[in-house]
Amino acid sequence: MKHLKSTNKKKIHVCFDLDGVLIGKPAFLPKKVIELVVRGKNSNPTKLHFRYPTSKIEEYIRWLSQHPYLRRPLTENIKIVRELSANPSYKLSVVSGRYQFLEKRTYEWLQANNLDMCFSNIFLNTKNVQPHLFKERVLKQIKADIFFEDDEMIIRYLKKRVPLSIVHVTDSIKFPSTLSTNTIAPEISLLS
Numbered sequence: 001m002k003h004l005k006s007t008n009k010k011k012i013h014v015c016f017d018l019d020g021v022l023i024g025k026p027a028f029l030p031k032k033v034i035e036l037v038v039r040g041k042n043s044n045p046t047k048l049h050f051r052y053p054t055s056k057i058e059e060y061i062r063w064l065s066q067h068p069y070l071r072r073p074l075t076e077n078i079k080i081v082r083e084l085s086a087n088p089s090y091k092l093s094v095v096s097g098r099y100q101f102l103e104k105r106t107y108e109w110l111q112a113n114n115l116d117m118c119f120s121n122i123f124l125n126t127k128n129v130q131p132h133l134f135k136e137r138v139l140k141q142i143k144a145d146i147f148f149e150d151d152e153m154i155i156r157y158l159k160k161r162v163p164l165s166i167v168h169v170t171d172s173i174k175f176p177s178t179l180s181t182n183t184i185a186p187e188i189s190l191l192s
């Protein structure tokens, strides 16, 4: 069997969270309600813990709210994904804490927004473990270089445990405008 000649140059592995990074939160729900659903009402605000739906109905409602029509793409951020995916120096993956009941929905969303082909791998939390633990495990395993994440507590958690650069994506900042596909690697280390 013939082997293709491979180059030694390692690609920069850039990983993206989905909700709050590429996928907008549901516009009709106030932020407080989303927090309540995702983190639970009695949880200590400084403690990292995520709720798993406790009933089939809640699962169904959360599944419904993930309909591609209700989840607008964050176009500015997606533009960066498309640029990076066209650049052979980069390898892109999704690392999302979304639970198993959202697996199909997530693929539907990625396809509806023509993003499925941009990524080498899509890692979803299909074993329904706590999202921060899932992200820690995957990012270590795949030796990710850069991770785009919106959740501040997850960022703090990962920074202590995974050797990679993390870009904090916020509502107002999105991706740092100083980053271009040519400069992303050196620039990014300044941000972490």
Ligand SMILES: [Mg+2]
Pocket (backbone or CB within 6 Å): 017, 018, 019, 020, 021, 149, 150, 151
């Ligand atoms: Mg997120």
